[in-house]
Amino acid sequence: NAGVMQNPRHLVRRRGQEARLRCSPMKGHSHVYWYRQLPEEGLKFMVYLQKENIIDESGMPKERFSAEFPKEGPSILRIQQVVRGDSAAYFCASSREVAEKLFFGSGTQLSVL
Amino acid sequence: QKEVEQNSGPLSVPEGAIASLNCTYSDRGSQSFFWYRQYSGKSPELIMFIYSNGDKEDGRFTAQLNKASQYVSLLIRDSQPSDSATYLCAVNGASSGGSNYKLTFGKGTLLTVNP
Numbered sequence: 001n002a003g004v005m006q007n008p009r010h011l012v013r014r015r016g017q018e019a020r021l022r023c024s025p026m027k028g029h030s031h032v033y034w035y036r037q038l039p040e041e042g043l044k045f046m047v048y049l050q051k052e053n054i055i056d057e058s059g060m061p062k063e064r065f066s067a068e069f070p071k072e073g074p075s076i077l078r079i080q081q082v083v084r085g086d087s088a089a090y091f092c093a094s095s096r097e098v099a100e101k102l103f104f105g106s107g108t109q110l111s112v113l
Numbered sequence: 114q115k116e117v118e119q120n121s122g123p124l125s126v127p128e129g130a131i132a133s134l135n136c137t138y139s140d141r142g143s144q145s146f147f148w149y150r151q152y153s154g155k156s157p158e159l160i161m162f163i164y165s166n167g168d169k170e171d172g173r174f175t176a177q178l179n180k181a182s183q184y185v186s187l188l189i190r191d192s193q194p195s196d197s198a199t200y201l202c203a204v205n206g207a208s209s210g211g212s213n214y215k216l217t218f219g220k221g222t223l224l225t226v227n228p
Contacts, residue, residue: 031214042117042218043157043201056215091156098214101147104156 002027004094004105005074012111013082021077021108025094032075033102034067037089049075082112117204119219127227132189134222136202139183144213145205146178146185151221152198161187192226199223 005024013019025032034046045059049069057067064082069075079086089109093102116139126132134148145164149157163169163176163185175188185204189196199221205213 033214033216035216035218040220042220043203043216045215045217048214059215095214101159101162102216103159104149106156 004029004092004103006092006105006108008108009106010109010111012113014113015083016081019079019082019086019110021079021090021092021110022074023077023092023094023105024074025092026096026103029094029096029103031095031098031100032069033093033095034075034077035091035093035104037091037107039088043091046077079110082110084112086110087112117202117217117219119200119202119222121220122223123225124222125225125227126192128192128194130192130226132192132196132224132226134187134189134200134202134224136185136187136219137183138185138202138204138217140204140217141180141183143180143183143204146176147203147205147216148174148176148187149201149203149218150196150198151201157201189224192224194226194228197224197226 007022032049035043037043047060047067048056052071064080066078089107091107092105095102118137148161150160151157161174161176163178169176173190177186201221202219203216
């Protein structure tokens with residue numbers, strides 16, 4: 001039973017480029033959450049999605065960031081025109097039901113040059 | 114602003130000792146409490162969760178919750194060098210009108226178990 005799958009594991013982008021991070025939840029899980037972890041900081045909630053719906057994006061920066069969870073395929077976190085401050089580890093988590101235990105993927109380490 | 118506070122450590126214990134990790138939270142309406150272990154450069158791994166006041170034991174791990182004091186702790190008995198990691202406390206706030214799916218994490222406590 002595969003866990004939460006994220007790719008790529010590492011992503012290097014130059015300032016101004018776009019970053020696309022992918023997440024496939026655990027089998028049977030329909031709730032997806034994205035968290036960001038900055039150096040020396042705790043994990044911070046970004047967005048909560050169910051299939052085809054954004055439920056809560058209150059933790060997402062208002063500009064340049066977007067997320068989706070289409071009917072088919074993985075959830076995507078998209079960062080346009082990246083800046084150095086976007087460099088962080090981005091973790092995806094999933095749960096079977098809302099407010100149940102979260103299981104995290106291995107994360108994507110984004111480095112902006 | 115909901116907050117979760119942890120001592121950043123490092124907490125250093127000898128192999129075989131009991132490691133005690135502590136966490137306080139600000140949202141009195143919080144309902145669920147989780148402990149995650151995170152090895153350097155790896156993803157958080159859920160090791161314990163607790164919903165009710167008191168103790169919950171699972172193998173070498175015991176989670177303790179005191180809602181009146183807004184305090185949750187994790188005890189690791191017979192600590193092993195492989196337990197060396199950062200331990201993250203997370204709280205799920207379901208107070209009135211709040212979202213019950215959003216975890217608020219502490220910054221974590223670095224535990225080092227010395228052989």
